[in-house]
Amino acid sequence: xxxxxxxxxxxxxxxxxxxxxxxxxxxxxxxxxVEEERFSRKKFDDGFPKKSIEWCMKEAGIxxxxxxSVAFYDKSILKFDRLLDNYISVAPKGLRSFLDTIPKWIHxxxxxxxxxxxxLKEFKGKIIFPSHHMSHAAYAYYTSGFNEAxxxxxxxxxxxxxxxYGRAKENKIELFKDIRWPHSLGLFYSAFTYFLGFQVxxxxxxxxxxxxxxxxxxxxxxxxxxxDVKKDGSFKLNMKYFAFTYDKVMTNKKFAELFGIxxxxxxxxxxxxxxxxxxxxxxxxxxxxxxxVNQVHKQTKEKNLCLGGGxxxxxxxxxKILKEGPFEQIHIPPSPGDAGSAIGxxxxxxxxxxxxxxxxLETNYRIKNNVYLGPQYSNSEIKEFLxxxxxxxxxxxxxxxxxxxxxxxxxxxxxxxxxGKMEWGPRALGNRSILADPRNEDMKNILNEKIKHRESFRPxxxxxxxxxxxxxxxxxxxxxxxLLVTKVKEPEKIPAVTHVDGTxxxxxxxxxxxxxxxxxxxxxxxxxGIPVLVNTSMNVRGEPIVNTPExxxxxxxxxxxxxxxxxxxxxxxx
Amino acid sequence: xxxxxxxxxAIAATLGISFWFFIITSTMGIFSIENLLIFFSFMMIITQxxxxxxxKGLDIFAKINTKIFLGILFVTVFTVYGIYFKILKIDLLRxxxxxxxxxxxxxxxxxxxxxxxY
Numbered sequence: 040x041x042x043x044x045x046x047x048x049x050x051x052x053x054x055x056x057x058x059x060x061x062x063x064x065x066x067x068x069x070x071x072x073v074e075e076e077r078f079s080r081k082k083f084d085d086g087f088p089k090k091s092i093e094w095c096m097k098e099a100g101i102x103x104x105x106x107x108s109v110a111f112y113d114k115s116i117l118k119f120d121r122l123l124d125n126y127i128s129v130a131p132k133g134l135r136s137f138l139d140t141i142p143k144w145i146h147x148x149x150x151x152x153x154x155x156x157x158x159l160k161e162f163k164g165k166i167i168f169p170s171h172h173m174s175h176a177a178y179a180y181y182t183s184g185f186n187e188a189x190x191x192x193x194x195x196x197x198x199x200x201x202x203x204y205g206r207a208k209e210n211k212i213e214l215f216k217d218i219r220w221p222h223s224l225g226l227f228y229s230a231f232t233y234f235l236g237f238q239v240x241x242x243x244x245x246x247x248x249x250x251x252x253x254x255x256x257x258x259x260x261x262x263x264x265x266x267d268v269k270k271d272g273s274f275k276l277n278m279k280y281f282a283f284t285y286d287k288v289m290t291n292k293k294f295a296e297l298f299g300i301x302x303x304x305x306x307x308x309x310x311x312x313x314x315x316x317x318x319x320x321x322x323x324x325x326x327x328x329x330x331x332v333n334q335v336h337k338q339t340k341e342k343n344l345c346l347g348g349g350x351x352x353x354x355x356x357x358x359k360i361l362k363e364g365p366f367e368q369i370h371i372p373p374s375p376g377d378a379g380s381a382i383g384x385x386x387x388x389x390x391x392x393x394x395x396x397x398x399x400l401e402t403n404y405r406i407k408n409n410v411y412l413g414p415q416y417s418n419s420e421i422k423e424f425l426x427x428x429x430x431x432x433x434x435x436x437x438x439x440x441x442x443x444x445x446x447x448x449x450x451x452x453x454x455x456x457x458x459g460k461m462e463w464g465p466r467a468l469g470n471r472s473i474l475a476d477p478r479n480e481d482m483k484n485i486l487n488e489k490i491k492h493r494e495s496f497r498p499x500x501x502x503x504x505x506x507x508x509x510x511x512x513x514x515x516x517x518x519x520x521x522l523l524v525t526k527v528k529e530p531e532k533i534p535a536v537t538h539v540d541g542t543x544x545x546x547x548x549x550x551x552x553x554x555x556x557x558x559x560x561x562x563x564x565x566x567x568g569i570p571v572l573v574n575t576s577m578n579v580r581g582e583p584i585v586n587t588p589e590x591x592x593x594x595x596x597x598x599x600x601x602x603x604x605x606x607x608x609x610x611x612x613x
Numbered sequence: 614x615x616x617x618x619x620x621x622x623a624i625a626a627t628l629g630i631s632f633w634f635f636i637i638t639s640t641m642g643i644f645s646i647e648n649l650l651i652f653f654s655f656m657m658i659i660t661q662x663x664x665x666x667x668x669k670g671l672d673i674f675a676k677i678n679t680k681i682f683l684g685i686l687f688v689t690v691f692t693v694y695g696i697y698f699k700i701l702k703i704d705l706l707r708x709x710x711x712x713x714x715x716x717x718x719x720x721x722x723x724x725x726x727x728x729x730x731y
Contacts (some may be wrong), residue, residue: 129696
């Protein structure tokens with residue numbers, strides 16, 4: 040069954056929609072994973088992840104001949120079948136969308152098997168294709184550390200499925216029920232994302248941030264007109280208002296007429312009605328998710344829940360599920376969207392298809408292994424870059440470096456923090472981060488306007504030493520992947536990370552998961568008494584998070600960031 | 614089309630044009646092997662010299678052709694089926710309202726299904 044008897048290598052791939060990625064597993068452990076955008080520098084790159092594959096193979100130190108299996112995260116032909124059925128259903132509408140979509144399938148997407156074989160010429164193993172939602176489910180479950188759990192996956196759409204649930208027990212996953220295209224919670228939320236002037240698949244988290252500024256005035260109207268929700272959490276969209284089945288846009292004229300405003304242009308100013316619409320759709324989403332988790336709990340009687348799919352990136356809804364839902368524990372992996380499925384399909388291949396045993400890992404080790412999986416650069420590589428480019432720098436030993444950096448942050452400098460392995464997933468979790476002082480209320484504006492060049496309503500996230508979580512936030516639950524939003528207890532102490540509604544999207548940091556970052560926050564606490572730092576990803580608007588020292592240094596040049604710390608080197612902005 | 618090499622596309626174009634040369638000269642009654650070989654050699658040189666430009670042109674041509682073909686397919690097949698399905702009230706996209714629930718039971722997959730893309 041396997042190509043060699045010693046180590047088993049599985050390559051997982053996801054691509055062609057958004058967030059292409061590759062991941063490689065060795066004997067059931069993910070040893071490297073990266074999104075293609077980090078190499079191509081094209082945000083949400085959806086192309087075949089050639090560079091990611093090359094890097095993963097190099098990192099694993101193997102050639103294609105040593106791969107036992109390659110897993111692709113969905114079933115392309117089923118997806119194509121859905122598209123054809125869809126176009127038959129909406130015809131004679133849909134010609135423009137048909138002419139735009141189908142050539143992509145004819146030229147590329149239907150030939151994924153050949154593309155994989157061309158890319159890995161010496162590969163002799165099997166290629167497997169778990170379903171899209173099974174890949175989400177596998178990623179959510181196998182990264183959770185639970186032996187038994189209920190699973191819910193919710194996203195835009197996979198092959199046909201948009202929402203599914205099931206159970207996992209002792210390595211085996213079974214999905215029982217689903218809701219199918221075009222009735223999708225992900226696309227329902229994306230429709231409002233589009234309507235409020237954001238890019239679909241990119242602006243959903245902006246919508247979540249914007250929602251806090253409004254009141255859910257349209258809640259009843261949305262439930263009455265746009266979506267039919269049953270008591271068991273199942274739902275059906277009223278397609279009279281949505282255009283995504285036949286057009287390249289998400290909503291139609293009737294949708295705009297329902298709310299009495301046109302689609303907001305990207306550069307148009309926000310009005311209160313936009314905030315209220317955001318608040319309304321967020322509330323509807325949360326209510327439906329609560330109904331779904333209650334239904335799934337009733338069906339499975341499990342204590343633990345694993346949540347997967349892009350909708351699980353909605354930290355506000357996740358917190359509501361945790362607080363008001365029936366499950367005792369919830370696990371959401373760091374990259375629950377399509378990129379994460381590169382790991383999910385590889386895990387499905389190894390654990391479910393090949394029936395290998397899942398070893399339980401110590402919690403901190405598991406968290407670390409779920410996140411820090413990308414490229415890293417040694418001190419000598421960083422120094423070589425700095426010397427070659429005549430960049431002035433200072434070298435500090437570890438403790439000195441932490442002391443110096445913490446002092447700089449405490450003096451209200453904005454510091455780029457480039458250390459160790461790049462994070463997997465959309466969040467920077469202390470290795471490709473921009474750090475700042477949370478005590479300064481103006482820091483939000485400084486970061487938004489001068490560094491990140493992004494919308495003023497968007498909040499910044501706090502990283503907090505795990506043991507201090509309940510002192511500053513209304514929770515004591517670990518949130519290592521920054522996927523929970525919770526009330527800030529004393530907003531006046533950390534105003535820069537307190538959103539307008541008094542909440543923060545927290546990252547809890549323990550010493551065992553990221554020692555250097557934890558020690559830096561600890562040093563900041565020694566100086567200021569506050570065990571919290573502002574943590575935002577090291578990228579500017581429209582660009583992916585930095586990968587290399589060169590890209591990090593470009594951030595220093597392009598923005599008003601004051602200092603950059605790369606490895607043990609400190610670089611000051613000229 | 615885009616993944617084929619420019620040189621290969623140039624050869625294909627030469628063969629195609631030479632075929633038309635054969636048809637036209639035969640129809641006009643002026644065909645000869647010598648003329649065909651001269652024409653073929655000439656076209657081969659020209660297309661190989663301009664292989665990259667020709668390749669780009671052919672890619673655009675292929676895209677336009679694909680769109681025309683798909684447009685005709687949509688109008689003649691998809692629209693006709695669409696109307697037919699509407700008349701027969703076949704609800705492919707599950708637009709009909711249900712009283713109790715919209716959950717659908719997922720069929721159990723067979724072990725071999727994982728190797729299939731469908």
